[in-house]
Amino acid sequence: MSPSGLGPVQVLGAPVPLLSRSWMVTKLTIRPRLGQWSKILVGGPDLLPDESNAIAVLYPVPNGGEADAFTVQDPSGKNSIDISQIYVYATVPGDTPLVDSFYYRTV
Amino acid sequence: MNRRELFGKLLGAGAAAFTVGAIQASSDGSYNGPPGGSRGSQLVAVMSGPFSTASSPLGLLNLTQIPQFVAYLRIQVHPGQHGKIVLASSSIYNHWNQFDDAAFAELWPNYDGSTDNGRSDSWIMQDVNWQNTINLADIYVYPEIWGETPLVTAYQLV
Numbered sequence: 364m365s366p367s368g369l370g371p372v373q374v375l376g377a378p379v380p381l382l383s384r385s386w387m388v389t390k391l392t393i394r395p396r397l398g399q400w401s402k403i404l405v406g407g408p409d410l411l412p413d414e415s416n417a418i419a420v421l422y423p424v425p426n427g428g429e430a431d432a433f434t435v436q437d438p439s440g441k442n443s444i445d446i447s448q449i450y451v452y453a454t455v456p457g458d459t460p461l462v463d464s465f466y467y468r469t470v
Numbered sequence: 471m472n473r474r475e476l477f478g479k480l481l482g483a484g485a486a487a488f489t490v491g492a493i494q495a496s497s498d499g500s501y502n503g504p505p506g507g508s509r510g511s512q513l514v515a516v517m518s519g520p521f522s523t524a525s526s527p528l529g530l531l532n533l534t535q536i537p538q539f540v541a542y543l544r545i546q547v548h549p550g551q552h553g554k555i556v557l558a559s560s561s562i563y564n565h566w567n568q569f570d571d572a573a574f575a576e577l578w579p580n581y582d583g584s585t586d587n588g589r590s591d592s593w594i595m596q597d598v599n600w601q602n603t604i605n606l607a608d609i610y611v612y613p614e615i616w617g618e619t620p621l622v623t624a625y626q627l628v
Contacts, residue, residue, distance in 0.1 A: 364603040366559035370572045397578045428585035440599045463574040
């Protein structure tokens with residue numbers, strides 16, 4: 364299991380996919396970036412900025428403490444989560460929620 | 471004393487800076503310990519205690535230099551220290567000027583216990599099948615303040 368190499372994802376004014384091309388992972392976590400002031404919405408391609416269709420709404424952590432997080436993991440240990448189908452939106456344009464994704468690869 | 475007993479003795483003595491190379495296993499030297507995807511029957515801590523990156527001029531270091539596969543990994547900020555802890559993949563080397571722009575996780579410091587009832591921020595990764603699949607060499611740690619030491623715990627099934 365290795366990190367996918369994703370990190371902060373910049374959200375300018377509309378929901379954006381975590382990755383523009385299909386990429387399958389086994390575990391995905393999205394957190395507000397510590398110190399930023401955005402609420403973070405997580406959803407699919409139909410996510411809207413007004414929280415319609417959101418599967419998670421994460422509160423910001425501007426002053427320290429453990430970040431709120433949305434996590435999903437394949438229970439059988441397979442790469443089954445296509446992160447190009449996961450969209451995020453930050454209520455403050457330019458904020459950068461952190462994306463933590465791991466996938467299985469053969470070494 | 472066999473290798474496992476020696477290992478337990480080392481951990482029992484609080485060997486914070488234990489050298490992961492001590493359980494070298496692969497015949498070709500390409501990894502330490504059990505191979506990736508294996509699953510043993512006994513859980514053994516292969517890393518514990520404060521992890522220092524100070525030996526690297528950049529203050530950036532992966533958890534092991536040679537691949538070592540574990541079933542469970544936990545990284546926690548060291549209570550009382552003041553800097554954020556950046557966790558990243560090797561893509562961090564594409565961000566020379568700003569390592570935290572490559573972070574997949576940032577851990578907030580817990581220098582006085584005033585937030586979250588004193589609970590320290592932590593990052594946990596676990597294989598759902600309890601197989602040794604998490605490659606420690608793929609996880610890079612960068613303390614914002616040079617010399618600070620997040621607490622790293624890694625368990626392997628041997």
